[in-house]
Amino acid sequence: MLILLVASLIAANALFVLMEFAMVRVRPSRIEVLARKGDRRALAVQGVLTRLDDYLAACQVGITLLSLVLGWVGEPAVAVFVAGAFGGLTEMVPPVVFHAMVFAVSLAILSWLHIVLGELVPRTIGIQFAEAVALWGALPLIGFAAFLRWPVRLLSASSKMILRLAGIKPAAEADHSVTVDEMRVLLGETQERGAMPLERLLLLENLFDFGSAKVSEAMRPRERIAYLSLARSWDENLAVIRDKRYSRYLLCETDLDSAIGIVHIKDLILSEVGSNPDLKKLRRDMYEVPAFESLEKLLKTMPDKGVHLAIVRDDLNRILGLITLEDIMEELVGEVRDEFELVSNWVTGEFFSRAAVDANLPTIERKATIRHLMDKMKAVNPDLNAEAAFEAVWERELKFASAVGRGVLVPHARLLGLKEPLIAVGRFAKAPPVPTPDGTPLRLVFLILTPLETPTMQLKVLQRIASLVTNETLRRKILRAKTDESLLTILRTADTLLAT
Template sequence: MSAFLEPQNLILIGIVLMLLVFSSFFSSSETALTAASRVRMHAAEKAGDKRATVVSRLMNIRERLLGGILLGNNLVNILASVLTTKLFTNVFGGGGIALVAATAVMTALILIFAEVLPKTYAISQPDKLALIVARPISLIIKVLSPIVLLVQWIVNIVLRIFGIDTNASAWTAADEIKGAVDLHLQEGGVAKRARDQIYGVLEIGELTVEDVMIHRSNLSMVDLAMPTDELIKSVLSSGHSRLPVYSNNSDNVVGIIHVKDLLAALVKSGDAAAVDVKKLLRESWFVPETTSVVKQLRAFQSKREHFALVVDEYGALMGVITLEDILEEIVGDIQDEYDEELAGVTRYKDGSAVVRGDIAIRDLNRAMDWKLPDDEAVTIAGLVIHESQTIPTMGQAFAYHGYRFEILTRERNQIQSLKVRKTFEPDQRKDG
């Protein structure tokens, strides 16, 4: 034991301990600077914190950052190991005992005090520590820059040989936000409704009018040829403020009747039969089904309108798009006293649901917190038909995308209702 207290050995011990401190600094810095929140750093930078500017700059050169930290960490660890071996050689002589002892001691010291302890501390408060270590790490990277660039060049060449592109990233900014929101939802930090609203904002740019419109099969319309009193009753009992009015056939929409205009005319005339419905009709506004939702929202704002008819490329009526439909994509269902909560969806305690065939996949996903794909179909019935490549019959069941679809009712070629639940059954898609 007295051999450790000799002056040259005490110097070696002091240097090794100092190197372990440096190693701990590099390890904690690596964890802090890679785990720090870009969002919070950006906010701190906007608030005038110059340290946050340095952190953001380091995050933007992540390869050089990691290269510099790992280079510095390896240098001090290797040097500490060499000096420890020298120390134990001085104490125990040049045999194998010195090498085994040095290896065991340095493994324990580096693992505990230079890796686990500093990284555990850093991961508990990465933002705070990142601000502290940013400037010294930035200086170290500048000093080691020539070596780091050489190492980075060699690494990129090796990765390129194996066909790996270090610049490619499958994640977009929207994906990162969605991932963060989903994580906070699981941890209880974000409510499901708030998650759905954030998703709505992020995804609205991907939608077209066709994705959110009310399909013509669910559309309330009135025939101009109806007796005036019947037409008025039909409009007032519909529960809608605006209805398309057609003549001869439902594709020939001649205008839009607004309940407010109709009531004003009734009050003025005092007699339903005396109301001239043709004079009350407002001009129809037709929009293509391929119009983006964002573009249509801006059009609603500029024209100060809330209602438009959707047509396909041949001019055939496909449905109706309203300002409310678009807003619901962001804020969720906007219900009034005439709306039914989750109309067309009946939930069961086992997690399944009986769903009307024309229910939009996006609405069902929101209501049930499911992840059914809506790339190839708008409605749940359309999804089943697309995947099965047939018009299913009553009683048929399919398993797609981790869900089981059982056809309950069908009228002619339309799926009226089906039961949907999550399943572990094998996917029946050919490419599934």
């Protein structure tokens, strides 16, 4: 009979521990979603979370009372069985020693049962299945707290008073907001569970980086600006229009530094002019922004003002480049083509080089791996500042680890002054001790550097790499390649197929 009582006390203790950790662990945002759907259990959980300190105190009251009772009745109950098991020793040792042995063994057994079955196991279950446990146990917990209302309130009030004296907020008032870095981790874990494609994760990553992006990072530099000039003949200006096929052009008195406005092709078409139109009469005012302006702010400002193109100037009022709404959107979603752009198949294969491929990477940690591949990039491009490139990549790695699951690492960065993308590829024969989101041993590393001046290039390369590693057939072929040459051949062939 006493043994059944002991088992019941341990089970009841486990339930309180289960509820305690589930309520602390459960995501309020998930409960909010269920509550909006009319789930009454979720509404009960919300009630618990709004007074979390009170209900944690209720759990502690239950755990403490049960532990005291367990210690009171448990040891004698277990001692009966232990004494029976050691009965043969009664004639060999003094009674005092025998009772001490029985007490020690009984206490050890009871402690093991209480700690393992009453604490550790329910704690793990409460953490792993927090939502289900919280939904199942919220109403019973509310009932228990109501039954012991006054002791619970006294304990909760005492706890809150001590916390406030120490300058600490109670649990219910704590800040549960999620930082951007935490959101990156959560989204990475979501992608690893198969709830989000890798391409969408990369898109969201661009969205997070968008807040710190400046106009100078997305603008078209002045060397790439096509403009119309009053100093040119109409035939020369028309040749520029036919070659570039843009809808808007800067209008300048002579050269680019004498810009006076913008000419829209629609105005040219709708104007009643002869073979030599007066571009100055068709001029529209131009919008100007500083190079350090936030892209996020500009994305709101330009549509509000009805502006599609802006001139970018530096502190000395010199024209550095221009930026369009399309350029801003490309920072988020990749290259955007209109119906007049000449479309050509684009492949990353041209950026793969034999010198930057290593089919048998040494089994080293992540930082050393990136340095190893950076040295290979240096061999391909001697002008590359390898140390500055490494610092840019590693700084980003510290903010958001680029292990994207499926045994793939994609460290990358955009560098000022780089003329074209550089890609180094490595494959581990034996997985290094590098943590990955889904636990898959790390096998492939794609180190990517792209020009800072062409932000869409990075997006295009990342999207292509994502397509490579999510294609199971291609991934198997890459992992089975025996030499650098065969690995390079597979990468170039696969990339060409994906581009068609």
